[in-house]
Amino acid sequence: MAVRVDELVGPDWVDGRIYTDQEIFELEMARIFRRTWLYIAHDSEVPVPGDYVSRDVAGAPVIVARDKDGGIQVMFNRCRHRGNLVCQYPRGNSQYFRCQYHGWTFANDGTLIGVPYPERYGPDFDKRALGLAHLPAVELYRGFIFASFNPDVPPLREHLGPAAELIDIFVNQSPVGTIQVRSGVQRAEYRGNWKFVGMDGYHSNFVHRSVKLMQAPRSSDGQDQDESNPDTNLTVRKIGHPDKVGNRAYDYGNGHVRLDSSPQRLAAAENILGELRASDAGRAYLESMEARYGPQEAARLICISDPHVSIFPNLQLIGVHIRVIEPLAADRTIVAQYPTTLDGVPDEINIKRLRRYEWFYTPAAFGTPDDYEVFERNQLGLAAQTSPSVVLSRGAGREQRDDRGVAVGSYSDEITQRGQLARWAELMRAGGSE
Amino acid sequence: MNNGDRQRRMVEDFLYREARLADERRFTEWAQLWAPGEVRYWAPPREDTDPQREVCLIYDDRHRLEQRIQRWTSGFDWAQDPPSLTRRILGNIEVTSSDENEVLASANVIICISRRARAEIVAGRVTYRLQCQGDDFRIREKRVVLLDPDAPVGNLTFVL
Numbered sequence: 001m002a003v004r005v006d007e008l009v010g011p012d013w014v015d016g017r018i019y020t021d022q023e024i025f026e027l028e029m030a031r032i033f034r035r036t037w038l039y040i041a042h043d044s045e046v047p048v049p050g051d052y053v054s055r056d057v058a059g060a061p062v063i064v065a066r067d068k069d070g071g072i073q074v075m076f077n078r079c080r081h082r083g084n085l086v087c088q089y090p091r092g093n094s095q096y097f098r099c100q101y102h103g104w105t106f107a108n109d110g111t112l113i114g115v116p117y118p119e120r121y122g123p124d125f126d127k128r129a130l131g132l133a134h135l136p137a138v139e140l141y142r143g144f145i146f147a148s149f150n151p152d153v154p155p156l157r158e159h160l161g162p163a164a165e166l167i168d169i170f171v172n173q174s175p176v177g178t179i180q181v182r183s184g185v186q187r188a189e190y191r192g193n194w195k196f197v198g199m200d201g202y203h204s205n206f207v208h209r210s211v212k213l214m215q216a217p218r219s220s221d222g223q224d225q226d227e228s229n230p231d232t233n234l235t236v237r238k239i240g241h242p243d244k245v246g247n248r249a250y251d252y253g254n255g256h257v258r259l260d261s262s263p264q265r266l267a268a269a270e271n272i273l274g275e276l277r278a279s280d281a282g283r284a285y286l287e288s289m290e291a292r293y294g295p296q297e298a299a300r301l302i303c304i305s306d307p308h309v310s311i312f313p314n315l316q317l318i319g320v321h322i323r324v325i326e327p328l329a330a331d332r333t334i335v336a337q338y339p340t341t342l343d344g345v346p347d348e349i350n351i352k353r354l355r356r357y358e359w360f361y362t363p364a365a366f367g368t369p370d371d372y373e374v375f376e377r378n379q380l381g382l383a384a385q386t387s388p389s390v391v392l393s394r395g396a397g398r399e400q401r402d403d404r405g406v407a408v409g410s411y412s413d414e415i416t417q418r419g420q421l422a423r424w425a426e427l428m429r430a431g432g433s434e
Numbered sequence: 435m436n437n438g439d440r441q442r443r444m445v446e447d448f449l450y451r452e453a454r455l456a457d458e459r460r461f462t463e464w465a466q467l468w469a470p471g472e473v474r475y476w477a478p479p480r481e482d483t484d485p486q487r488e489v490c491l492i493y494d495d496r497h498r499l500e501q502r503i504q505r506w507t508s509g510f511d512w513a514q515d516p517p518s519l520t521r522r523i524l525g526n527i528e529v530t531s532s533d534e535n536e537v538l539a540s541a542n543v544i545i546c547i548s549r550r551a552r553a554e555i556v557a558g559r560v561t562y563r564l565q566c567q568g569d570d571f572r573i574r575e576k577r578v579v580l581l582d583p584d585a586p587v588g589n590l591t592f593v594l
Contacts, residue, residue: 090584184479184489189586210510214501334586339489347486354489359498364477364491364590366505369513373589376550 003027009425012393012418016382019193025330032313032427033058034149037159039315039324040064040074040135042181042338043143050093050108055336056326057147062135063087063097064145067109072140074147075110075132086132097132106132142171143178144315162404163256166309170317172301175288176344181322183354186337188363192375194327197335198420199257199310201242201249201411202394207370211360247411251399255312255423257416262304269303276302281348288344310416312423320353321361331379335372337361392417442529445539448571449524449562453543456593457520461506464593468499469565469572475499476576477594479583481559491580491590513591519548520592524560537564537571543578547592554588557581 003024008015018024038057041064045053052065054077061077063086077087079099086097086106096113098105105114110132118125136151144167146156157164171179205212246263265272276282289298307317316323326334339357341350360367382390395413402408409415435443448467455464468475477491485493494502505511522545531538540561547554563575578594580587 183487184583186489186491187584187586189588207512210505210508210512213508213510214504351486354485355493358490358493362489362491362590363587364594366501366511369589369591370511373513373515 003428005425005428009421010389012396012414013389013391014421016385016388016390018421018424019195019379020330020382020385022330025193025327027428028327028424029058031430032424033327035153035427036150036313037137037139037146037148037153037156038313039311039322040145040147042179042322042340043072043140043145044178044180044182045091046072048093050095051091052087052094052108053091054087054089057135058149058327060149061085062147063132065108067107068095069109071109072138072145073109074135074138074145076135078133079104079106080112080130080132110134142167159254160311161253161256162406163252163254163258163309163311166258166307166317167311169301169304170307170340172293173305174342174344175285175292177292178343179340180343181338181340183339183341186362187334188337188368188372189328189332189334190372190375191331192333192372192379193330194313194325194333195420195424196375196378197310197316197323197325197333199249199259199308199316199416201247201259201413201416203371203374204242207374208367210370211366214366242412243410249395249409249411249413249415251407251409251415251419253406253419253423255420256310257312257419258307258309259411259416260308261306261411265303265305266300269299272303273299279348281346285345285349310420312420319361320357333375337368392421438529441532441537442527444569445529445537445564445571446527448564449527449539449541452573453522453524457522459506459517459592461503465499465503467573469574472496473499473573474575474577475502475573477578477580479579481579492578492594511591513589516549518589518592521546535566536574537566538562539564545592545594549589556587556590556594558594 008018040057040062041053041055046064046066049066049068049070052063054061054063056062063075063077065073065075067073077085079086079101081099081102081104084099084101086099094108096105096107103114103116104112107113112127112130115127135147135149137148137153139146139156141156141160141164171177248260248263250258250260252258273286276286286298286302289302292298293301306319310316314325320339322338322340324336326336328334339354341353359365363369392414395409395415396418399407399409399415407415407419452464452467455467473496475492475494476485478485479488479490483490506514522543524541524543527539527541529537529539538561540559543558543560545556547556558578558580561577562573564571565574
């Protein structure tokens with residue numbers, strides 16, 4: 001079919017085929033993933049010269065290497081001779097990458113430094129033109145390495161816009177303003193479209209019901225002792241309405257969206273800070289944060305703690321972890337999840353971050369597997385194309401603008417989906433370069 | 435049978451029972467195989483992982499293990515609705531050390547999974563620290579290390 005974007009996306013609905021159609025998926029790869037900025041890696045993953053990581057970026061094998069001068073190189077993992085992989089491992093340290101097919105050897109900045117028996121190539125053979133190909137645009141923000149397949153992509157800061165402040169909040173959990181992405185990765189695969197990862201404030205009391213029941217304060221009426229009856233538990237425990245505690249949802253533009261539960265947490269600031277003050281490590285952390293940012297800003301950062309932001313199209317910062325969306329096909333997605341640690345804090349603080357992450361987010365944990373399960377069900381349900389449009393009108397027309405012009409709605413509004421899909425449509429419509 | 439053979443047979447019987455209760459989702463009985471007091475049920479990425487520095491798939495203490503069982507029996511763990519049907523084979527069982535209080539044993543495990551009629555296989559190495567209790571055991575620690583920590587994984591919300 002010819003893809004007509006305006007028939008697929010309206011202001012508050014989308015056609016279900018944008019999640020199921022493989023032709024639309026191929027177009028997304030060309031018009032979105034190979035055109036705009038993509039998050040690739042974090043510079044703490046390659047701290048010293050020779051360090052590298054290799055990963056798939058929009059279907060292409062890519063190496064991120066720290067060269068001998070300390071620069072970050074983002075290159076295709078593809079020998080310039082016949083196209084063989086030059087790097088076989090997800091991470092390591094090497095001064096060079098050697099293709100084992102015919103022995104061509106590249107320095108870790110991509111320069112071709114060795115070709116066996118070169119004389120038969122003739123006098124016009126120019127090694128300097130045959131280095132590893134680089135992604136044409138690379139920029140860093142707070143250690144986050146972004147790259148683009150598109151040499152004409154606008155500057156990264158313009159792309160991030162006001163959403164950059166969420167990256168700041170994430171990194172400024174550290175009293176020295178830097179983080180480490182060196183605690184491992186978990187790669188979860190589900191049979192569903194990449195756009196389901198989205199950002200949705202409406203689902204949590206339903207998809208995460210089992211977790212809400214673990215967390216919910218027990219009522220004082222004594223009726224909740226019957227553990228064998230989950231329905232009784234549900235009625236007597238307070239699950240809470242997400243919009244009635246002042247939490248908000250934001251559309252920052254360019255497809256970047258955020259769920260903001262900080263109003264609820266700022267209201268509980270005394271408890272949150274009190275819990276920190278109750279341990280030596282917590283006190284040390286709080287004091288170093290106050291020394292760096294001032295008491296008021298330190299309290300704000302600690303209470304917000306979770307940026308819960310989605311940077312279109314492939315990066316999310318959720319709780320303590322970086323989430324990278326790797327679309328494989330219309331109905332297959334990998335989400336790579338990297339928990340982070342903070343520089344300049346007692347070990348106990350970082351250990352707590354890892355344990356907190358493991359509670360909810362791992363492929364064997366109590367929260368995220370239910371999200372991926374629901375995405376798989378969504379993919380299966382959308383196969384019924386009898387009534388093709390998907391409803392995204394919750395809170396539509398009731399958005400407000402904050403003082404920076406950022407659109408804001410209630411936490412459970414579908415403002416986040418509308419924001420992401422408006423950007424999706426904008427990029428999908430534009431056939432030429434951005 | 436000498437004492438070593440007898441103990442090895444007892445360990446095998448116990449591990450097979452644990453495997454069967456896990457496969458049959460008999461969570462209440464499975465929970466009773468665990469020792470009282472502090473326990474550790476964990477799934478680090480490698481045998482030599484330092485859990486203070488690296489993330490695990492599972493890192494349960496007693497409280498979190500109880501939460502896990504609560505979730506499995508809550509009726510709201512959608513990732514197990516429908517359940518992952520599993521059958522597992524334990525092999526290469528070795529008792530690596532033992533005294534009158536405690537036995538260390540390790541094995542290879544292959545778990546065959548069927549969910550929504552889709553078949554998957556997960557394999558790994560499992561190590562048990564078992565507390566001796568007469569002719570029986572209780573699990574003090576169970577560690578499961580899957581084959582490839584960099585490979586993408588699907589739904590792992592059943593008993594590993």
